[in-house]
Amino acid sequence: MEVWADLACAWAYVGRRRLEQARLGEDVEIVWRPYVIDPMAPVPSEPLEEELRDPVAEGALRALHPAPPPAEGRLEDGDRPRGAVWRANTFDAHRVVALAYGRGGAALQDAVVERILRAHFVEGSDIGDRATLVALAAEAGLDGMAEALDRGDGADEVRSELLRGKAEGVATSPTFAVGDTMVSGAQPAEVLADLVRHAAPRRELPDEVRWLRQAEALLDARDPLGALWILRPLLADHGDDPAVRLLAARAYFGSAQLGRARETLESLLERTPGDHYARFLLGRTLERANRLAEALPHLRLAAAMSPVPDHVDALDRVENRLADRLTV
Template identity: 50%
Template sequence: MCNVAGMRIEVWADVVCPWAYIGKRRLERAVAALGEPVEVRWRPYRIDPAAPVPAEPLAGALSDPLVEDALRVCAPDLTPAQNRLRVAGIAAREGLGPPWGAAWRASSHDAHRLIALAEPAGVQDAVVEALLRAHFVDAVDISDREVLAGAVGDVFPEGPALLAGPAGEQRVRELLLEGRARGIRTSPTLVAGDRALAGAQPPEVIRDFLAGGDARRPVPAEVERYRWAESLLEQRDPLGALELLGPLLAEHGDDHAVRMLAARAWYASAQLERARIALEELVAGHPTDAYAHVLLGRTLQRLGRHPQAQTHMQLGVALEPTYA
């Protein structure tokens, strides 16, 4: 995969997803056909966040009726066993295997940490390839750190030792939240600028997608983070929104919009005292902000402070009658 100056795309994928490996091969063919340099950055997606550590044999997991029902969503007309045979055939046509097929229901959390840590080292694609091969061809347990060390030792020898500490934890967590905020719902999903292509599409479809370029209007990183936090709040994930807002609150805590978004998230997550303090500061500094008055009134109501709540509710309605 090219990693020189040129077009940049992101691939949001989970290394325990067979379509991610198939999609990687198809992307490589599409890039070769395009004939232009493409910088690929890998981003985390979790198809099975509840996968255990240590892993459990996949055969046993597939016998669970709940797992079977979940897998049927991917191929409603096939049993999980039939679908695995179908995917194996597709993988073979892409030059993957034999052998082919995962043997473990394994958490991919540490694998995603390695992928994130490999980015600044410039070996991300090689690490992704090694992890996909370990899971689907070698059929080993990639939730095991010794297995991970063996899988990526040739391409990222310093990586596995970093897993003993917190390295990569926050980065992966924030990227997962960013992906959710941006509407990533499928592994793999290719993102170029403001455009996205979901699924392991045929190479010609990917090539046409890449030919569209990655141009988009530059947006400051702080603005992007704010938008992602706002998106998470709209998706009813106030705790995720607050996590993304953390750096903005630390650096721009006096910004009205940042403070208001945080207050909304504190209110939505029932952190009512924090919401009250923030909103009282907001209405003191911006006494004509009708929404701040109304939200403060609702917060005070939930805290049982009804006389104070009524005052702010009335002020909010007086400033903006549509809140009545």
């Protein structure tokens, strides 16, 4: 089971407790994956304003950690669950969690996740602070995090996993996935147990096919830079493949890297001049670069080969803009 969760998400902490209640058995490996609710969270962390807190989530946390009865008539502040008090950037915390799995497997990773969640939601610790993360990881049995964080270990892995989750449709924290089946939110224990029993097995695909599909999904989600990140190994090892080059060109175009898009499309059309979509995209690239006269023949060919609305509309638009220039 993969659990996609933000370590600053109260429902992730609640969801972890419900996983324990589900009693899935030792044959189920639970792996924590990154999700970021607040990508603009600052570094260093800032105090969390009261209006940004989720009262329903705070109530669920207090149900997990009820305050003990007062000793000698008074309750120490440290004995009361505090809830989150920091608006923390969790990228480094996700790196620590990823490194924990790589070094010690699911058991160590889960111990690190539990320690970070408890520190954030029960103890009011700042999990965006590296020194705090290093200490928490060591308490959970994971040493060497100060040097690892300074080296940048885990950063690429977390970025790739964040993009994979986005491409696969993860849209909330927590999301529980087994095979190709997902459920979102801090589901009751019986729902999580049913997920394990009835989930459809994941269809195994070669890495190259999986990366292509993820890049396509990210382009559909209007994340061209994320698509380019996913395409890196394919461009390195299969850069001459027409499907890879066309996806890269789409990502360059979507991220306004018009020079790279043009060069990629021109080289692609030298080999496959009959590719009407590549022809159309080259015309659009030249149009966006305000090179209308150069765009026109490509758009005419694209519209002739495949007179779909997008192709015809782009051709009409460029012809009208050129006509307006001549009139002026």
